Amino acid sequence: MVVDRSWEIAFDALASRPVRAARMVLAAxxxxxxxxxxxxxxxxxxxTVPGLPAHLSRETVSLSTDGTVLVFLTxxxxxxxxxxxxxxxxxxGARREFASDDFMRAALAPDGALLAVLADLSNGPGIPGVGDESAGVALIETATGxxxxxxxxxxYWEESSISWSPDGRLLAATYLTTDDVxxxxxxxxxxxxxxxxAERVALPGPHSVWASGRELIVYPEPDDEGPLIAIDVPTGGERRFTRQGFEAYLAVSGGRVVRPSSSPGRFVTTDLNDGDERPFLTVSPAVAIDALDIVP
Incomplete structure (x- = not known):
């Protein structure tokens, strides 16, 4: 697994070329x-991936489950x-594109046949409090559009996230209710x-959310310094982990969490209880990571 070892990136010396498939993507x-x-x-x-649009929305970058396709909004x-x-x-470098005024974020199904898209479906007078704000999930057939x-x-879409279960049968999405929950x-x-x-938020990386076909990994809000929580979807039962540090969660993969370390340009992994800290990624010179997706 990607998270089982440490990696180094010389940011200013990266080659730019096509690849058959990727195991991880970072928008830096x-x-x-x-x-x-x-x-x-x-x-x-x-x-680095060549030939991408200049105005690509970096926080929306992810990979297909087989690692052959880059998914993003622009x-x-x-x-x-x-x-x-x-x-x-x-x-x-071949592209398929699907356009709409209401698209916010997207995830590709494990078999590649469907896109799940967060969509702002609001219409009406635009006056706050009159019930015209609508958050939606749309499905797009990739073969036909x-x-x-x-x-x-x-x-509303706030802290937005959309992800497929590993078997492609379920979707998880995080949104903000009109009561600000x-x-x-x-x-x-x-x-x-x-x-x-309620008050449970999924990470934005589509491959960070589902621990299995029935279990979600989320964190609590408004207490954004809280620990990770595993939710068993069929029963609604929760397992709450512990947390020792309060750096931002970036990704979850193979039962390990990726987060920044206390040093610029360095990232670590821990277990779900924020223990067993190990070096994961060093980028020099230091960069900010807007999106991180690791395929299973």
Whole structure:
């Protein structure tokens, strides 16, 4: 697994080239440039992805489950126009694009057949408090572009997250209710809510949320210094872990948490109880990470 060892990135010396598949992607923000960096699944080398749009939304970057496709949102190349969900094939640079004014974030199903998209479905007079704010999840068939609204609720996309269960049968999404309560819902592909968990927030990386086909890893809000929580979806039962430090959670993979260390440009992993700290990633010069996704 990626999180079983430590890695080093010389940010200013990275090659830029296509790869067949990636094991990890980072959207990095340096002092004088930004880059989308992938860990080549074949060579275990870090490289930047060439040919990406200038106005790419870095916080939306993720990978397909097989690591062959980069998923992100971007407006038109001039920075205007509707948002597009882009599926960028890492080996060839070929793209499929799906555009809409209401897209916020997207995740590709494990089999690649569907995109789940967070959508702002609001309409009406735009007056706060009159019930016109609507957060929704849309499904897009990647082969045809056909779109349908799967689910919606009064609320907003705040701390937004969308993720597929490993078997592709369920979705988890985090939204803000009109009562200002961050809530994570679990949906099946008919749009039925199988669970709704108030004050529980999923990490934004699509592969950081599901520990198994039935268990979510979330953290509590408004106490954002709280520990991780595992929710058993069929029963609603929770297991609460411990927390010793209060750096931001970046990702969860293979039962380990990725977070910044106390040193700039250094990132560590811990177990879910914030113990067994190990070095994970060193980037020099130091960068900020806007998105981190690790495929299983």
């Amino acid at each position: 923000q340096g002092l004088d440039r930004n880059a989308v960096i992938v860990l080549d699944a074949d060579s275990d080398a870090f490289v 407006p038109q190349d001039d920075g205007a126009g509707p948002m597009r969900v882009v599926l960028h094939t890492l080996a060839t 056909a779109r349908r609204t799967l689910w919606s609720a009064e609320g 961050l809530t994570t819902v679990v949906l099946d592909l008919s749009g039925k809510e199988l669970g709704s968990y």
